[in-house]
Amino acid sequence: MTGLDDGPSVKPPTLYDVARVVGVSHQTVSRVVKGHPNVRADVRERIEAAIAELNYKPNLVARSLATSKSHRIGALVYELLASGPSKIMEGASIRAREAGYLLDIVSLDPENDGGIADAIDLMAQSNLAGLLAFTPTDRVVQALKHASFTIPVSLESETSTWNDDGELKMGESGVEMMINHLVGLGHTRFFHIAGPPGWIAARGRSNAYENALAVHGLKSIGMSAGDWSAAAGYDAAMRMPLEAGITALVAANDQIALGAISALETRGVSVPQDMSVVGFDDIPESQFFRPPLTTVRFDFADQGRIAVDRLLARIDGTTPAVTTTGPPALVVRSSSGPAPAK
Amino acid sequence: MTGLDDGPSVKPPTLYDVARVVGVSHQTVSRVVKGHPNVRADVRERIEAAIAELNYKPNLVARSLATSKSHRIGALVYELLASGPSKIMEGASIRAREAGYLLDIVSLDPENDGGIADAIDLMAQSNLAGLLAFTPTDRVVQALKHASFTIPVSLESETSTWNDDGELKMGESGVEMMINHLVGLGHTRFFHIAGPPGWIAARGRSNAYENALAVHGLKSIGMSAGDWSAAAGYDAAMRMPLEAGITALVAANDQIALGAISALETRGVSVPQDMSVVGFDDIPESQFFRPPLTTVRFDFADQGRIAVDRLLARIDGTTPAVTTTGPPALVVRSSSGPAPAK
DNA sequence: TCGAGCCTTGTTAGCGATAACCGGTACGCC
């Protein structure tokens, strides 16, 4: 299983060990560790030397018990893979660590509903500093509501952040950009393949889609929903009514778009000549699809970072440094083109 | 940021609270909680009633301090996204939770080398029960070697598991299946686009590739390496010498294959007529590539689960229940075909 | 009937840190 030796099992040094070596009380050592000002310089130096010498590291568990605070943030994750951007987790994890926190991730088992409550219980017992729920679905939100929590909880959606003040959701502006792009190409008949209805992010995108169309005085020809997968996109595009004269297909993410393009090919519809197909997220593969996919790029890693920042700020009762990510960017590739002449 | 109320901040009940209510000592309550046999039935019942009544949950931090054990497993993750199967994490996380453990994930920042050591330090301070390193690279292995650890460490590679006894690596047998498939189609001139050389999994696949060819008395025409991305695959395929008469392109994963197909298209090479292109992993999108990709499927979720099982077994000093995942499966789609006539 | 031995339960002492309190020392000031 591993080629690494575990080495001899020596107990790591404690505050008391350091204190004994230096000849001071453990409390003084604690002060040095915590950076408390009122310690004479020479004492501090001797203690610091001893700490380095012994390679002393504070035991976070003990600290946590004493302070009733912890250095961990729970991250509830639901079918992370299916929704694409695990980049968001990466960003969150890195930022958390920079702040001295560890991210406890708990993947919810899609097949096991009871698991949600169990997972939340488990987290509750570890007095976490806070809880982050990524890619929330209604079920997760429900479960969280029923849990008796005394810690800050932060819901972060894949493409939008819930603000206390209901600030513009990032996902929405991305959808608008996309619709504007397509309308600019002369498209008027749109179809939408949505993400799972239970997902807040999916509903956000669907609503934004309809709103953006309405701005141009247009109405969606139709809409269908599946999960976030290419397979779902394929199925939806196979069942899509071709006779309706649809010229623009807006998929809720890039995977769905990929599946849809594949389905259209088998149905003899060529992209983008007969129909434009667009996605969202700009996963790294989209550029190499055939045809390369027009999509909207979001800075997911940054979102993860910010989510952590905000939570940390709530924990400390301060205000976060930066609270919005960069704007989404429309990435035009060749899966979208002018609307075909009637 | 959230619509959830944090609620009034009441301190959760402790062992002593339960004991006081029932009129027994805290130790007796502890026995009941731990399922210790020697407690009179009626006392046990009264305590259980009180526990339910007060909604008592043991404080895992305190337990951890008292026992110097924890219910957490650290998971070191390096550029998870880039290597594809985050499914492996999902499996691991779920299995861990089933066993009452939480997975602490620590994403290593690719841009920040020092981060590795920091991350390991942080984990060491939390007396974790064990450490899992997924998708290990040489740098991670190095860092782990230098760290003074007293806990079980388990290295798990993306497609192969390191066994103490050097058992057959799963990734290798998958590569063999693929080469056999291609040789069966009449291919004799192979090119390989490998993953990053620093990745153990990448080297494993490359070596397996050469070995499998050798079995048939064949030799690779050439090999190039990038990262795991479609972009790397594109670049490599653009630089690949077409005059060498290559008919089969073996990419280290599906993303690389996707990029390679795209590059071949721009170079006027059609897949699979002029050249067969294959990948590994069978990511959900591969089926919808154009052409659909021939690849090898691994059960990643299962690998994650098993990784946790093995680690848990080491922690307890027992032997794990199941130690091997199901065999990889060759998935033949239309990106591979008969070798073109000379 | 009595002691050996097992149950059952309580007592005490940590785990490794933090925090509140408190007694010295040194310094400045009148």
Add this chain to the structure above:
DNA sequence: GGCGTACCGGTTATCGCTAACAAGGCTCGA
């Protein structure tokens, strides 16, 4: 020279739980 006030650093209690030991009550066999 005496006293107030910083500063410094030690003592002690505590976080919630577990483990080791102790002690009383019970059963049982001789």
